[in-house]
Amino acid sequence: MPKAPIYFDNHATTKVDPRVVQTMLPYFTEHYGNAASRNHAYGWSAEEAVEKARKQIASLIGATAKEIIFTSGATESNNLALKGVAEMYAEKGNHIITAATEHKAILDSTKHLEKQGCRITYLPVMADGRIDLDMLRDAITDKTILVSIMYANNEIGVVQPVKEISKICKERGVLFHTDAVQAVGKIPVNVMEDGIDLMSITAHKLYGPKGVGALYVRRKGPRVQLAAQMDGGGHERGMRSGTLNVPSIAGLGAACELCQQELTAEMKRLGFLRDKLKNKIMSELDEVYVNGSLEHRLPGNLNISFAYVEGESLLMGINDIAVSSGSACTSATLEPSYVLKALGAGDDLAHSSIRFGLGRFNTEEEVDYVAGRVIEVVKKLRDLSPLYEMFKEGIDLSKVQWTAH
Amino acid sequence: MAYSDKVLDHYNNPRNVGSLDKSSADVGTGMVGAPECGDVMKLQIKVNPATGIIDEAKFKTFGCGSAIASSSLATEWLKGKTVDEALTIKNTDIVNELALPPVKIHCSVLAEDAIKAAITDYKTKKGVAVEAGALAVH
Numbered sequence A: 001m002p003k004a005p006i007y008f009d010n011h012a013t014t015k016v017d018p019r020v021v022q023t024m025l026p027y028f029t030e031h032y033g034n035a036a037s038r039n040h041a042y043g044w045s046a047e048e049a050v051e052k053a054r055k056q057i058a059s060l061i062g063a064t065a066k067e068i069i070f071t072s073g074a075t076e077s078n079n080l081a082l083k084g085v086a087e088m089y090a091e092k093g094n095h096i097i098t099a100a101t102e103h104k105a106i107l108d109s110t111k112h113l114e115k116q117g118c119r120i121t122y123l124p125v126m127a128d129g130r131i132d133l134d135m136l137r138d139a140i141t142d143k144t145i146l147v148s149i150m151y152a153n154n155e156i157g158v159v160q161p162v163k164e165i166s167k168i169c170k171e172r173g174v175l176f177h178t179d180a181v182q183a184v185g186k187i188p189v190n191v192m193e194d195g196i197d198l199m200s201i202t203a204h205k206l207y208g209p210k211g212v213g214a215l216y217v218r219r220k221g222p223r224v225q226l227a228a229q230m231d232g233g234g235h236e237r238g239m240r241s242g243t244l245n246v247p248s249i250a251g252l253g254a255a256c257e258l259c260q261q262e263l264t265a266e267m268k269r270l271g272f273l274r275d276k277l278k279n280k281i282m283s284e285l286d287e288v289y290v291n292g293s294l295e296h297r298l299p300g301n302l303n304i305s306f307a308y309v310e311g312e313s314l315l316m317g318i319n320d321i322a323v324s325s326g327s328a329c330t331s332a333t334l335e336p337s338y339v340l341k342a343l344g345a346g347d348d349l350a351h352s353s354i355r356f357g358l359g360r361f362n363t364e365e366e367v368d369y370v371a372g373r374v375i376e377v378v379k380k381l382r383d384l385s386p387l388y389e390m391f392k393e394g395i396d397l398s399k400v401q402w403t404a405h
Numbered sequence B: 001m002a003y004s005d006k007v008l009d010h011y012n013n014p015r016n017v018g019s020l021d022k023s024s025a026d027v028g029t030g031m032v033g034a035p036e037c038g039d040v041m042k043l044q045i046k047v048n049p050a051t052g053i054i055d056e057a058k059f060k061t062f063g064c065g066s067a068i069a070s071s072s073l074a075t076e077w078l079k080g081k082t083v084d085e086a087l088t089i090k091n092t093d094i095v096n097e098l099a100l101p102p103v104k105i106h107c108s109v110l111a112e113d114a115i116k117a118a119i120t121d122y123k124t125k126k127g128v129a130v131e132a133g134a135l136a137v138h
């Protein structure tokens, strides 16, 4: 048996690659200068590290180094992109388009902007988790200044048709921002080929440290401008003030370089492991549903609903495995995942879902073990489930009169 | 979230899992909750016609670990009680016994509802008038 607990929650965060840690260490105790100190060697070596990282990030995403703005993570990058554009382009319009399945860092930012007088359109998604391009086209008005659609979803791993979205935006003269936190370093992302104007990334999802990220801001065709959301020393081309977090930035750069080197092989390896996990589970259990498109999906993601089994009880049974559930029975709200609800899966299937997030440090041995444990616990819980019993008796659960609760 | 040892024990070794014959005159069945709310409990009692004592209780639950533990515990408590004694089991007793945190109190409420629903079903079958309010609706 592999050493427990097994970490299959790589969409929540990732382990920092030991090679990244090694890159960071000298910037705590040796080269601890302020990257803005222009007149001594400490400052120069810190600046050098920052500029190297900028190049490494730019290289991974097909940008130029000057287009990388460092932030404290993707929550900040998303806030800066949305609020910065809304403020800067207020004279042009006040309408922003996003999608129902976005991360809270987007949805709460747009809610904030709504209070300030912006109009926000929340596009629904189709059953496969992707937006409908015709609906996007129809939603754009002459007041639209920004479309913000995530590259890949953090729960279901579904990849949006980014190239098609950017093409529509370009035709209509609207800026395009994408929260690419889950995609960068995992699948090919290229701001030129993909036609992206602004893009949020964070280090801790790509085997770098927590609390550091970046916003890509296009400089040519068009030159995107942003109103800074934090006042101070005017760092980062005036878009984001604050002394740069040099060790973490060096880590983000190193993490991007490693992802770039390993991307193709890692995509293949994770896709194989994910498919193995899926196939093993689905060959042993009936009534298992994959949430979201399998075709347009991150290789390391598997989000499945085990019908007639409640997600939290399943997590309790596989407590030697770190995964997450779309059922929020653990929280005070008792609300199932809004992303799964947006797919139209039905609350019952949302309550039965588990997200498996495979990453760089997972092995085939772990996949075999996890599949076996999941199968064992789902079988046990179905023996306990009145719903599975009714299903087996041929009762249509959708026709049952449930008691109000 | 950490579970109490008692919740873990009931989850790992649930008591009295199974089903009784719904159509039997001595069996009362209660089914409460809804799949879209994330929990459904089925609780059944079998009453000895000679003594009026519940000599079998079974459950099946779709729900979180606390919901499973609440219904498992309920079946343990039901056995050996008369129907009227069974009606005195309160959700707060379950909360205390299992050390349920505030967000899990609804699981104990559901278990109490399931007990009442099973007893109501049994009494209805026996032609006993069911006193108003016995079946709480939430």
Ligand SMILES: Cc1ncc(COP(=O)(O)O)c(C=O)c1O
Residues within 6 Å of the ligand: A011, A012, A072, A073, A074, A075, A076, A103, A105, A150, A152, A153, A154, A179, A181, A182, A202, A203, A211, A212, A213
């Ligand atoms: C899609 C997506 N956007 C944004 C974030 C927020 O990133 P950060 O934790 O760096 O603020 C996350 C991760 O939690 C995410 O998955």
